[in-house]
Amino acid sequence: xxxxxxxxxxxxxxxxxxxxxxxxxxxxxxxxxxxxxxxxxxxxxxxxxxxxxxxxxxxxxxxxxxxxxxxxxxxxxxxxxxxxxxxxxxxxxxxxxxxxxxxxxxxxxxxxxxxxxxxxxxxxxxxxxxxxxxxxxxxxxxxxxxxxxxxxxxxxxxxxxxxxxxxxxxxxxxxxxxxxxxxxxxxxxxxxxxxxxxxxxxxxxxxxxxxxxxxxxxxxxxxxxx
Numbered sequence: 001x002x003x004x005x006x007x008x009x010x011x012x013x014x015x016x017x018x019x020x021x022x023x024x025x026x027x028x029x030x031x032x033x034x035x036x037x038x039x040x041x042x043x044x045x046x047x048x049x050x051x052x053x054x055x056x057x058x059x060x061x062x063x064x065x066x067x068x069x070x071x072x073x074x075x076x077x078x079x080x081x082x083x084x085x086x087x088x089x090x091x092x093x094x095x096x097x098x099x100x101x102x103x104x105x106x107x108x109x110x111x112x113x114x115x116x117x118x119x120x121x122x123x124x125x126x127x128x129x130x131x132x133x134x135x136x137x138x139x140x141x142x143x144x145x146x147x148x149x150x151x152x153x154x155x156x157x158x159x160x161x162x163x164x165x166x167x168x169x170x171x172x173x174x175x176x177x178x179x180x181x182x183x184x185x186x187x188x189x190x191x192x193x194x195x196x197x198x199x200x201x202x203x204x205x206x207x208x209x210x211x212x213x214x215x216x217x218x219x220x221x222x223x224x225x226x
Contacts, residue, residue: 007047007054014040016089016111021072023050030065033072038091039081039107046072079204081107084211088188089113090195094204096127101135104198108139116193118184119143119168122177122203123159124152133166136196142170142187144180148200159199177206 006026013020018038023030023046030050035042053063076082079094081104091108095101108117117140123129145159154162156173163171174180184195197207 007050009043009047009050011040011043014038014110016083016086016091016113018083019043021046023047023068025050025054027054028065031069033069035072035075036083037072037075037077037081038083038111039103040110041103041107078208078213079201084197084207085185085195088185088193088195090185090188091197092204092207093196093198094201096123096132096199096201098128098132098135101132101198104196105135105139108194108196113139113194115139116141116188116191118188118191118193118195120146120177120180120184120195120197121159121163121199122146122148122156123154123162123199124148124150124202125154125158126152127200129154129159129162130165133163133168136198137167140168140196141191141193142172142184143168144172144174144184146174146177146180146203148202149206150200150202153200153202177203178210181207181210 008024010022011019012022018034018036020032020034021043022032050068053068057063079092082092084090084092093104095104119136119140143163145156145163147153147156156175160171160173187193188195
C-alpha cells in the first residue's frame with residue numbers, strides 16, 4: 001500500500017494567485033499544475049490526496065495523471081487562504097486558533113508578505129484569541145476588530161482587548177464588517193499593504209456573502225477541528 005511519505009511534491013513558483021506544484025511518486029511523474037490553493041501547507045495536502053488516488057489505482061480504479069493535474073488546477077477552498085482581490089491583495093481565512101494562524105502567517109511569508117498587513121478579525125468567545133492573534137502580530141500594522149454573526153461572538157471591544165494583549169498596537173473596534181473591510185482596503189492601498197480577514201468561520205461566511213457568493217460556506221465551527 002502506498003504511503004504519503006513516498007509522494008514528492010515540490011513548489012516551483014508561489015505567488016498571491018497560487019502556486020505551481022510538481023508531484024511525483026515511485027510509479028509516476030505527474031504534470032506540473034498551477035493551483036489556486038495558496039497556503040504553503042497545501043503541498044502536504046496534495047501529497048495526501050495523491051496517495052489516496054494511487055491507493056485507488058492499486059485497487060483497480062486508476063486515475064489518469066492529467067486528471068489529477070486538472071483537479072489541482074480547478075480546485076477551490078473557500079475561506080482557506082482565499083484570495084479575494086489583487087488590488088490590494090486581500091485574503092480570507094477561517095483560521096481561529098493558534099496553530100491555524102501560525103500556518104496562515106507562514107503561508108503569507110512564503111508569498112513575501114512579511115509586513116504592512118491590515119487585519120480584520122472577529123472570533124467566538126470560546127477561542128484562545130490572544131494566543132492566536134499573537135501569531136500574526138509581527139506582520140500586522142493595523143487591526144480592525146468586528147463581530148461575527150453568532151451568539152458566541154466576542155464584541156469588537158472584547159476582540160480589540162485580546163489583540164492588544166497579543167501585542168498589536170493600533171487596534172480599532174468596528175461594528176460593521178463591511179466598513180472595516182473598506183477601511184482596511186483603503187489603508188492597504190495607501191500603504192502598499194495587504195488585507196487579511198480572518199477568525200470565525202461565521203465571519204468568513206458573512207464576507208463571502210458580501211462578495212456576492214451567497215451561502216457558500218457552512219459556518220458550523222462545532223463540526224471542525226479546533
